[in-house]
Amino acid sequence: MSPILTLGEALRAQARLQPERIGARDLDRAMSFALWNARACRLANALTGLGLARGDRVAVLAHNRIEWVEIYAAAAKAGLVAVPVNFRLVGPEIRYILEDSGAAALIAEDVLLGAVEAIGADLPVPRDRLVLLGGARVPAGWRGYEDLLAAAAETEPAVPVAPGDPWCLMYTSGTTGNPKGAIRGHRGMAMLALMTEVEFGLRRRDGALLVMPMCHANSLNFFSAFLYAGAPVNILSRASFDPELCLRTLAETGASFTSLVPTHYQMMLDSTAARARAGALDRVEKLLISSAPARIETKRAVMAMFPRSGLFELYGSTEAGWVTMLHPEEQFDHAGSVGREVVGSAPVRLLDEAGEEVPDGMPGELYSCGPYAFDGYWNLPGKTAEAFRSDYLTVGDVAVREAGGYIRLLDRKKNMIITGGENVYPTEVETVLATHPGVRDVAVIGLPDARWGERVHAVVVPRDGAGLTEDALLDWCRGRMAGHKRPRGMSLVAPDDIPRNATGKVLHRVLRERLVQQG
Template identity: 75%
Template sequence: MGGLLTLGQMLGVQARLQGERIGAFDLERRMSFAQWEERANRLANGLLGFGLAKGDRVAVLAYNRIEWAEIYAAAAKAGLVAVPINFRLTAPEIRFILEDCGAAALIAEDRLLGPVEEIGRDLHIPADRLVHLGAGRVPAGWRGYEDLIQAAAAAAPGIAVAPEDPWCLMYTSGTTGNPKGAIRGHRGMSMLAMMTRVEFGLRRHDEALLVMPMCHANSLNFFSAFLFGGSAVGIFSRPSFDAGLCLRTLAGTGTTFTSLVPTHYEMMLDCRARAGGDFGRVEKLLVSSAPARAETKRAVMEMFPNSGLFELYGSTEAGWVTMLHPDEQFEQLGSVGREVVGSAPIRLLDDAGQEVPDGAPGELFSCSPYAFDGYWKLPEKTAEAYRGDYLTVGDIAVRGPGGFIRLLDRKKNMIITGGENVYPAEVEAVLAAHPAVRDAVVIGLPDAKWGERVHAVIVPREGAALAEAELLDWSRGRLAGYKRPRSCSFLRDEEIPRNATGKVLHRVLKAQLAATLGG
């Protein structure tokens, strides 16, 4: 075992030490650590019974539900590689992932069979390795998930799984083209789990409510951390975010921690008066994936009076990179904090690979013992991501006083207008401060004179009246001339393309608007 337990082995430890305690639950079902261990063992044995071998990839297409806990644990125990697929993807996008990873089996929820059926004959997975998850009728030729579990042995499979072995293959959101598969190994995930418990001060009695999709790195990372320390893992089992239900769940259970994006918090604040409830048990909240405004943070802290608010920056490839702690929220507004525990000092480099001075923008490189193991079948992309032991995903940042890091934007989202570099996130943060703006997205559109022009896409607050001229005039004095939007359009929130975590897909939005709003 190399002196480090895998997550599958750690579940066995928890089942032995505290088997009767609740280990995992969703909004419909609860199971103890002992029950979780047995079902994970049975699923692992059932998958191996298909003829799968160590290292084979098992793709999973499902909404949030408790079975994710069983599937991830079963893959860890069997030496298989879980490939979580974003349930928002289209059939061609799903087909790309299945073909790229060479999936040997597929577990799919009944409510998501449409894209699988659309792929049809292009699905190069044997029919007897298709597993149907859910209460609906099992399609002809498929195996029922529960049937598979009940028919398999309850003892742990006799597969030697080493810390160096891969556990998950997580495909990036594909904001700049086809997604890349990021290989996450047992060693890195176990080390990230331990670091997360230290950074957040997690204890055994803590209880997570995982709202972000279980196919995403955010929930996988916290799933691992809570399992590793023997804390209960709760999964918000709904296809989409329901702010009122989330609030009622936080008030009515023993949840002490949850991780949400700013949009989720805004939605909960909007319905707080109607939801009611006591949130005194919630002790730790995390905001990630996008910056939150000061007024949002203050309102959240008022709604959860006993909770500390953390802010985190990370990526599928790097894991956690920086953390802003509760006592730093307003002293370092706009920052994502400093390096997390166990990381080497962040490096900000220019295009020549030289360190930039404090206050100057540079590409962010991080170094930690829990970074990913490379891109699947893309050694050249893996090499491009590293400079020595330091890893980048193309984010641009500046370092301020005290070493606090402020993100500007993705390098590939950068707008070049009249020879000047504009980082959309910087402009978005300014526009979002307008009292009538609920959300702002900034993209570059073709411009005959400037090459690209800065264009703002605005989601107004409910009931607010806002005209283009008013917003453009408001930005004067708040943004340098070359950063100010030259044009503006208004959309509803549901019209903004986002990935599974709510992060805006700038490339997709740009493509949608370029034809009608181009130069």
């Protein structure tokens, strides 16, 4: 047994301590801890039976469904590395992740086969390791998920898994046009689960409703914490968010916790039926708002809608884990901040460009240090080195420290756009748009949006004589980038209308402010 329980070992322990208790469910089926552990063992043995060995990567492309928790647990038991792929991505984006990670197997949901087929015949995964989730018929060249499990043993895999081994490779949007794979190891994830239990006061009688995609760090972290606590995890298995369904599921499952982005809460606030149901949910004790900046007006309305529940706000990242927390009793006194350091982490450092700490009230790049930081970027030692100063890690966010040590964010990851809780980097979108033969220059920014927080907007300089139109270019984007990355609006401008600094870099903030003022 390793000094720190891996998630696979934690599941085995829960199956022994409370075998008949429901451990996980989605909208279609439920599993006891014993059944969950047995199926995870079967999957782990099935994957090793296909020739996968410790350290090999297994890519997963699926909407929210109960199999996610089986796959994560199976990877932990077999010493494999799960590579969650965002189901919103399209063929070229999926191809990049499969190639960059060197995926040795792919588990894909039947309704997403079109995205896989769009990659083409030269799929960068061994053909005998394509596994299909769901579907009445398994197409040629694929293996059925349930068929694999049925043919495998339930015995615990005899694979040595060390705390320092990688468990997940999570791809984050990249500032250079390509996403980077963040390596999350067993030790860091176990420590993050422990700190989550402490911060939220989780107990065995609690339960989580996971709404955020299971391919995101948010749901991965909370599913892990609730499993370690021996509490059930409930997965809202729908591709699109339905506020009334979310609240009905909270009531039916008796979950005491859920984590949502501001857009989700706003959709609840806009629904009369949802507001009426929310006030009667006396089992819900803890709500989290995260993944995007939350306006104080939204938080006040949420607290009024859920009078029996405490509202937490969290700041963190895939790389750093949890960094700061604003607790329910602090919401009104420290509006606009994201709280103070999470238990177990060192004090946040705010540094200027010379690496010197800035005084309170002055902006600086935020560096955090905790026992659950990621282990580096996959195959990018230079980017890993850039992210760290000694043991302190940055993802490029700028913040100030206010009275009492409370942290207020000024700009998230430089010019990153957060739309509906999804991160979009302008460079990614600009790189695609620049390949259009009629585009001479382009800059992408986020504009305020009442529903999504921000919407992606492209400012394009057409080539002379190209006859480019906004509608044609917006339509051209379809199939070339994920829906949340595609521009929702576009401005065709002259070359001098894109502001730049002395070195020629686009001043995204200046451009954004200009368009906001223009309305």
